[in-house]
Amino acid sequence: MDKTHFNPASIFLHWLTFCVLVAIYVSIEVAINFERGSATRDIFSQLHFYLGITLLVITLFRLLMRALSHKPAISPEPTPLQNKISGLVHICIYALMLLVPIAGLALLNSAGKTLSIMGMELPPLIDTNRALTATLRERHAQLGGGLLALITAHSAAALFHHYVIKDNTIIRMLPHAKKHIGPAKG
Numbered sequence: 001m002d003k004t005h006f007n008p009a010s011i012f013l014h015w016l017t018f019c020v021l022v023a024i025y026v027s028i029e030v031a032i033n034f035e036r037g038s039a040t041r042d043i044f045s046q047l048h049f050y051l052g053i054t055l056l057v058i059t060l061f062r063l064l065m066r067a068l069s070h071k072p073a074i075s076p077e078p079t080p081l082q083n084k085i086s087g088l089v090h091i092c093i094y095a096l097m098l099l100v101p102i103a104g105l106a107l108l109n110s111a112g113k114t115l116s117i118m119g120m121e122l123p124p125l126i127d128t129n130r131a132l133t134a135t136l137r138e139r140h141a142q143l144g145g146g147l148l149a150l151i152t153a154h155s156a157a158a159l160f161h162h163y164v165i166k167d168n169t170i171i172r173m174l175p176h177a178k179k180h181i182g183p184a185k186g
Contacts, residue, residue, distance in 0.1 A: 003070065003073075004168065006070075006173055009069075010062070013061060014062070021151065024052060025144075027045075049104065050115075063094060089150060092146075099143055100144050102125065107133065107137055109125050109128070111130065112130070157169075
């Protein structure tokens with residue numbers, strides 16, 4: 001077992017999550033630029049909904065992989081404070097990757113809508129409650145913004161570790177990266 005890298009499934013799910021998150025944010029940013037009720041807006045909104053459910057499913061698999069897999073050590077070892085901050089950020093990211101799609105599904109349900117996947121309708125999380133729709137829309141957007149901020153911080157920290165601290169943080173999550181690969185010398 002390679003003790004310097006995450007396992008291939010964890011690496012794949014990590015980068016798949018990244019791609020899905022980019023698509024989620026792009027789809028909603030594109031959708032809101034079209035008139036409500038237009039076919040184009042509806043297509044991008046539907047894409048946003050399905051990608052959100054995809055994120056939820058991937059996150060559940062990632063949590064399972066995290067519980068069952070080896071976590072390679074960072075070398076040189078971070079400070080205890082860095083480890084605590086990293087752990088807290090990861091907990092918050094995982095929590096939001098679960099909460100944001102659930103809030104989105106509740107938002108759809110509150111507006112009297114459901115989501116079908118391959119012809120199977122997902123059961124509503126809540127009953128239709130149009131008075132709650134605006135609040136859920138706001139919370140969904142706030143949670144999504146919080147997730148984006150944490151992902152940005154996570155990415156910046158990984159780059160900081162790679163280029164400033166010069167440890168193996170990024171290397172552990174790159175497919176096919178060799179143990180000796182490091183930041184460019186300069």
